[in-house]
Amino acid sequence: MGRVVDVPELVEQAREGQPRAVARLISLVEDASPHLRAVAAALAPHTGRAQVIGLTGSPGVGKSTSTSALVTAFRQAGKRVGVLAVDPSSPFSGGALLGDRIRMQDHATDPGVFIRSMATRGHLGGLSWATPQALRVLDAAGCDVVLIETVGVGQSEVEVVALADTTVVLLAPGMGDGIQAAKAGILEIADVFVVNKADRDGADATVRDLKYMISLGRKEIRGAMWRQPIVKTVASRAEGVPEVVTALLDHRVWMTEHGELDQRRQRRAEAEIEAIALAELRSRLGDLRGGTALTDLGKRVAEGELDPYTAADELVAGLRG
């Protein structure tokens, strides 16, 4: 944009909790600006402290309300809180750090809360590729807790796990698809289950169904067992929210005791490094022979002259050139 960017100064200001600096840094990573690498390098030494909590669940279970209630609870405990709302349906991203979502208006004027909506670039579902870097900005800005809220579309539910220390899966009574989704893989990704709207009919049945499913597929880590708790809430009235906070704390303690927190963070870092490396390699493959190598090979495969595996071998061999 032609504006002069002083990355070290911005990072310093963000560490002091200045909202404008935080917003600016997130914009720099989200826009993949030329300063992206400088920002990443400047943030690195100041990261690793925040507790990262992912919230996911089908549309209608009350994710925004639950996120807002958790923010309130963490604020009451004196924590500094960051929220990344990853929303593919949102036409806008960036900009409004101060509550661009109605549910979050309660926190809009609280200097101890950073809220950021991120659009997912590209296709339906899925987390923005910029989310890990945005997470680092909030971490470096001194957030004790960062909540990542996603819409409940297949892939994004899985990807939130790759970023979070603890993943909360929200369900609501009477939503058959909540349980369906659970069958399709949610069971494996949940560290904590929350049955929201628990004042509605069917809440106990949902809890019972969940308990049964959990009993079928317990997850064992390093010989120890984390028993996924099920917490009933009415997030709109903050009922059950303290119990959720307790469950999150329990999970963190359990992970720390079993070395699982370090393991998860290590895997997260590896996945991120790999993704960046593959993006770089993909770009190099596309540039081979002035961008003609892949086109020529594609033509030969389309015409049946070559099979795609042999073509891929030729392409990879070109990297050595």
Place this chain on the structure above:
Amino acid sequence: MGRVVDVPELVEQAREGQPRAVARLISLVEDASPHLRAVAAALAPHTGRAQVIGLTGSPGVGKSTSTSALVTAFRQAGKRVGVLAVDPSSPFSGGALLGDRIRMQDHATDPGVFIRSMATRGHLGGLSWATPQALRVLDAAGCDVVLIETVGVGQSEVEVVALADTTVVLLAPGMGDGIQAAKAGILEIADVFVVNKADRDGADATVRDLKYMISLGRKEIRGAMWRQPIVKTVASRAEGVPEVVTALLDHRVWMTEHGELDQRRQRRAEAEIEAIALAELRSRLGDLRGGTALTDLGKRVAEGELDPYTAADELVAGLRG
């Protein structure tokens, strides 16, 4: 499994239309057997003839019924037909070439129809990586038409486009999410719209909504315009199905005349080559320094000693080693 595999003989038998050979070849590519490359190489000269039609849409719009009705129509026109049903919710894959889906039972004993269900390996949604190779098997086996049916979950809708010459998006009246999905990107991927269950209330409203949305976002290719037709069907009674077949034919003629068919197949081949090359590079990255390179870098990033971009640079540099 210790069975002797004679790839050239299998390909020869598949080209003669022997169902067991077709099934066996698909299993070989689906299981990523050691013979995968040999199969791909043997198939290449015999591919590129089939018309590949993708069908997608939200659950409940009648995709299986529509697919079955189209199979009947193509069979009546004397065409040999292949069906790849990509179904993430299916716990099984492979095996049942002869109608493992109830809707397809009508075609189970027809030697001119090959039906194959493919589970999507890995996560929710998305097409199986083996689908392009399975497509080549059916193509080489002399199928005039291959129908690829996906479940309507975000990413798979997009991926079917990468494989199909023509993409059909199915909607049904009164399903608000059909139109919602359309807003979220389906408009761009559809070559032909089908409003199924058109005997229900609201069919005309759905058509009207679609027309309005199409008018907002027409797609222009090489200066020419393909006007996405909207066909009303009641697939369970085969009503409107001949009109769908006509629309598919029209689109094929239009694509051929405008060079779009070659363009699409070229892009498809490029995407497949790139995916195979990246999988190979990913594997090499994982193997660097006996598999310790990524682990060590991940540790340093997790500890804040290194940023992920610098780590990725180091990893990529290792490939040169």
